[in-house]
Amino acid sequence: MIRSEVIKSLLPVFADHHVVCNIGLPSQELHLMGDKPTNFYMLGTMGLSSSIGLGVALAQKEKVISIDGDGSVLTNFGTLPTIANNVADNFILLIIDNGSYGSTGDQPTYAGMKTSLTAVATACGCENVIECQAEEAPATLQKAIDSNKMTVIVCKCESGNIKVPVITMDPVVIRDRFMKSLEARNA
Ligand SMILES: [Mg+2]
Numbered sequence: 001m002i003r004s005e006v007i008k009s010l011l012p013v014f015a016d017h018h019v020v021c022n023i024g025l026p027s028q029e030l031h032l033m034g035d036k037p038t039n040f041y042m043l044g045t046m047g048l049s050s051s052i053g054l055g056v057a058l059a060q061k062e063k064v065i066s067i068d069g070d071g072s073v074l075t076n077f078g079t080l081p082t083i084a085n086n087v088a089d090n091f092i093l094l095i096i097d098n099g100s101y102g103s104t105g106d107q108p109t110y111a112g113m114k115t116s117l118t119a120v121a122t123a124c125g126c127e128n129v130i131e132c133q134a135e136e137a138p139a140t141l142q143k144a145i146d147s148n149k150m151t152v153i154v155c156k157c158e159s160g161n162i163k164v165p166v167i168t169m170d171p172v173v174i175r176d177r178f179m180k181s182l183e184a185r186n187a
């Protein structure tokens with residue numbers, strides 16, 4: 001399975017949860033397959049999906065799922081100790097690890113070589129770190145949601161991309177509808 005197939009398989013599990021999605025193709029795929037106000041698509045700042053998701057989770061009660069990539073986590077390695085030391089049990093970091101920088105042409109990352117993001121997250125102090133294969137992603141994410149414990153999932157999949165259109169929605173609209181949705185749930 002490639003990332004777009006993993007995201008498609010997760011749509012029923014995302015349901016009406018708030019999802020912060022990594023820049024580039026992951027956001028474009030999620031937008032194409034299941035656009036909704038509860039999705040926050042990053043149109044800039046590579047590497048910060050996990051940081052934004054953690055911040056949103058710490059600031060309010062609703063569950064937040066950050067979809068990140070191996071390349072992005074490698075770009076912002078400081079995110080893992082920050083997550084480990086600022087526990088938010090309404091936060092799930094889902095790293096879709098395809099061993100490549102997918103959005104820039106599938107150049108290999110170190111996560112597909114010697115570096116295990118599962119081991120790094122654990123070494124950083126993250127308490128619930130689960131590595132799964134692509135086919136296991138829906139059940140693994142559902143279990144993490146049901147656990148009500150901050151969880152880091154490293155989902156291993158194959159590299160490869162489908163053709164998807166860019167997101168033309170105004171970033172301000174993306175932000176406003178996401179925030180309104182959160183405010184309504186927290187009211
Ligand atoms: Mg990747």
